[in-house]
Amino acid sequence: xxxxxxxxxxxKSGCGKSTLLYLLSTMDTNYEGEIWxxxxxxxxxxxxxxxxxxNEHIGFVFQFHYLLPEFSVLENVMMPALKLGLKSRAEVExxxxxxxxxxxxxxxxxxRATQISGGQKQxxxxxxxxxxxxxxxxxxxxxxxxxxxxxxxxxxILKDLTNSLGMSMLIVTHDDxxxxxxxxxxxxxxxxxxxxx
Amino acid sequence: xxxxxxxxxxxxxxVERKKQSIIAALGVTFGIGTYIILMSFMTGLxxxxxxxxxxxxxxxxxxxEVEASKVQPIEMADPFKDSGFVHVVENVKPRRSHASxxxxxxxxxxxxxxxxVKGITPLVSARVFYQSGSVLLNGxxxxxxAIAQEKLFxxxxxxxxxxxxxxxxxxxxxxxxxxxxxxxxxxxxxxxxLITPNGESMRLKIVAFFQSGLADVDNxxxxxxxxxxxxxxxxxxxxxxxxxxxxxxIENAIPMTAEISESFxxxxxDINTANAQFETGTSIRNLISYAVSITLLIVAGFGIYNIxxxxxxxxxxxxxxxxxxxxSGGDVKRIFIYQALLIGIIGGAVGLxxxxxxxVLISKAPFETEALPTVKTFPVxxxxxxxxxxxxxxxxxxxxxxxxxxxxxxxxDPVEIIRGQ
Ligand SMILES: Nc1ncnc2c1ncn2[C@@H]1O[C@H](COP(=O)(O)OP(=O)(O)OP(=O)(O)O)[C@@H](O)[C@H]1O
Ligand SMILES: [Mg+2]
Numbered sequence: 170x171x172x173x174x175x176x177x178x179x180x181k182s183g184c185g186k187s188t189l190l191y192l193l194s195t196m197d198t199n200y201e202g203e204i205w206x207x208x209x210x211x212x213x214x215x216x217x218x219x220x221x222x223x224n225e226h227i228g229f230v231f232q233f234h235y236l237l238p239e240f241s242v243l244e245n246v247m248m249p250a251l252k253l254g255l256k257s258r259a260e261v262e263x264x265x266x267x268x269x270x271x272x273x274x275x276x277x278x279x280x281r282a283t284q285i286s287g288g289q290k291q292x293x294x295x296x297x298x299x300x301x302x303x304x305x306x307x308x309x310x311x312x313x314x315x316x317x318x319x320x321x322x323x324x325x326i327l328k329d330l331t332n333s334l335g336m337s338m339l340i341v342t343h344d345d346x347x348x349x350x351x352x353x354x355x356x357x358x359x360x361x362x363x364x365x366x
Numbered sequence: 367x368x369x370x371x372x373x374x375x376x377x378x379x380x381v382e383r384k385k386q387s388i389i390a391a392l393g394v395t396f397g398i399g400t401y402i403i404l405m406s407f408m409t410g411l412x413x414x415x416x417x418x419x420x421x422x423x424x425x426x427x428x429x430x431e432v433e434a435s436k437v438q439p440i441e442m443a444d445p446f447k448d449s450g451f452v453h454v455v456e457n458v459k460p461r462r463s464h465a466s467x468x469x470x471x472x473x474x475x476x477x478x479x480x481x482x483v484k485g486i487t488p489l490v491s492a493r494v495f496y497q498s499g500s501v502l503l504n505g506x507x508x509x510x511x512a513i514a515q516e517k518l519f520x521x522x523x524x525x526x527x528x529x530x531x532x533x534x535x536x537x538x539x540x541x542x543x544x545x546x547x548x549x550x551x552x553x554x555x556x557x558x559x560l561i562t563p564n565g566e567s568m569r570l571k572i573v574a575f576f577q578s579g580l581a582d583v584d585n586x587x588x589x590x591x592x593x594x595x596x597x598x599x600x601x602x603x604x605x606x607x608x609x610x611x612x613x614x615x616i617e618n619a620i621p622m623t624a625e626i627s628e629s630f631x632x633x634x635x636d637i638n639t640a641n642a643q644f645e646t647g648t649s650i651r652n653l654i655s656y657a658v659s660i661t662l663l664i665v666a667g668f669g670i671y672n673i674x675x676x677x678x679x680x681x682x683x684x685x686x687x688x689x690x691x692x693x694s695g696g697d698v699k700r701i702f703i704y705q706a707l708l709i710g711i712i713g714g715a716v717g718l719x720x721x722x723x724x725x726v727l728i729s730k731a732p733f734e735t736e737a738l739p740t741v742k743t744f745p746v747x748x749x750x751x752x753x754x755x756x757x758x759x760x761x762x763x764x765x766x767x768x769x770x771x772x773x774x775x776x777x778x779d780p781v782e783i784i785r786g787q
Binding site: 217223235236240248249253 | 370371374375378379382683684686687688689690691692693694695696697780781784785
């Protein structure tokens with residue numbers, strides 16, 4: 170993938186799309202071959218180094234929205250930035266609030282992560298993936314739970330980020346309309362890439 | 367590395383499980399609290415008993431025993447030296463000899479120069495009868511140097527109703543045994559008539575009472591100054607029946623006792639031989655206190671281990687998310703160790719307060735005993751070391767209780783958890 174590419178992955182259920190994302194996001198290290206990010210070989214790095222890479226360079230949105238249930242929406246979004254520790258708490262809070270605004274759920278910021286709907290959770294998870302301005306966002310059906318209006322909103326935001334910040338997007342989706350609007354579509358079957366458009 | 371976010375996560379986990387966290391913390395509270403109460407009370411008690419026995423008893427007592435000569439004169443006669451003759455002397459009796467320690471002033475001067483000796487003081491024991499109308503009670507006068515007895519052997523702890531120094535201030539003063547006083551219905555300021563074995567009578571003024579708690583002693587023994595006792599014994603100013611020695615280090619008691627009886631040819635007995643059972647009691651009390659409090663703290667440790675283990679199963683998802691976000695295994699481990707330490711610190715702090723509070727209450731509770739007329743409340747030893755030691759032990763226990771679950775959490779594979787959904 171090149172910088173600023175918007176790529177989608179399609180394929181039947183069980184063909185290995187999530188598995189591919191786990192590998193590329195460095196969470197799973199059980200693979201053959203090499204993974205490179207920004208000219209740096211990630212294969213063979215220690216778990217601690219990989220954690221740092223994930224924190225700084227990779228934003229991940231899970232197939233099932235995964236938020237920390239005991240924290241507020243805002244705190245969930247802030248968490249990766251607090252871990253990175255480059256900015257003050259106040260700055261981080263401000264940026265997190267901006268991201269929530271961008272995804273149109275700022276009014277839920279103070280609520281508990283458990284008190285909002287599934288679609289809202291999904292958007293909070295996207296805001297969280299964006300908080301450290303990563304080089305690449307990997308999404309496992311990030312719009313799966315969203316109605317078409319919100320799916321459009323998310324697509325628009327991701328598209329903007331590729332244009333304005335040069336972020337790369339690698340998104341698994343079952344939604345053909347979504348896939349059609351991306352720069353490139355990768356199709357998988359039985360754990361292999363079978364076509365690219 | 368941003369620790370504050372780890373602490374925040376740890377704190378949130380605990381606050382969300384208030385009940386379990388409080389129960390785990392209470393375990394630590396009771397562990398530390400009990401440790402402090404037990405140690406303060408037990409060492410207080412030990413100190414009291416030290417005062418009772420170690421501080422009041424001479425480390426070495428030199429005395430003169432009236433006994434038959436070991437070598438009978440006939441054995442020294444030529445016919446019985448190295449010859450096959452045998453002599454038979456039946457019914458050997460001790461010569462009527464002085465009860466006084468021979469050359470006691472010389473011994474005293476020599477031992478005062480010994481660097482191991484803290485102090486040495488002579489005593490004069492004299493038999494008397496307390497007279498009350500036509501009734502005569504058996505009694506024993508002890509002539510003492512009151513100031514030395516107080517300084518070396520806490521004599522003041524036995525004295526009620528007056529001060530030991532009053533013996534030196536008034537020429538005919540007596541510190542009367544409490545049992546005698548009760549029998550004869552005497553009070554401080556009264557005169558008590560005495561009769562010596564030689565038939566002479568004396569009138570002594572009661573300046574205070576003496577109470578050891580041992581009825582046999584209190585019913586017979588009274589204290590006077592040395593001169594008065596020498597008078598009662600009808601002896602001169604060099605007369606002394608006992609020499610009490612206090613050492614700087616009690617460990618020297620046994621070797622020095624042997625040395626003294628060897629070089630001065632006197633009888634001497636050391637405190638260990640006289641009170642052999644004493645140290646056993648002290649060490650057993652210490653052992654019990656330590657065993658009970660360490661058991662409690664270990665139980666508290668298991669409590670923490672348990673709650674963290676449960677928490678980690680509940681928090682599998684969160685751990686996977688944190689790792690996906692870029693938290694390392696070490697970060698996750700630290701989150702759970704912080705939780706254990708938070709429980710330990712909060713529970714421990716409350717435990718310190720509880721231990722202190724209860725110790726104060728105990729130290730105010732009335733405790734009256736015949737043996738200790740000057741002690742009115744329970745003895746409690748408020749020693750900072752117990753508080754420091756208790757805190758350290760609590761931190762170490764909670765750390766280890768938290769470490770095992772935390773390490774397990776750090777090893778959780780996020781992919782496995784996320785796949786499992
Ligand atoms: N390249 C591969 N080699 C071996 N096993 C694979 C490979 N790709 C996928 N698998 C296995 O296939 C199973 C399903 O994979 P995965 O969950 O990635 O599918 P998916 O495409 O995400 O399906 P869904 O659309 O339902 O989410 C997993 O158990 C995974 O281990
Ligand atoms: Mg999948």
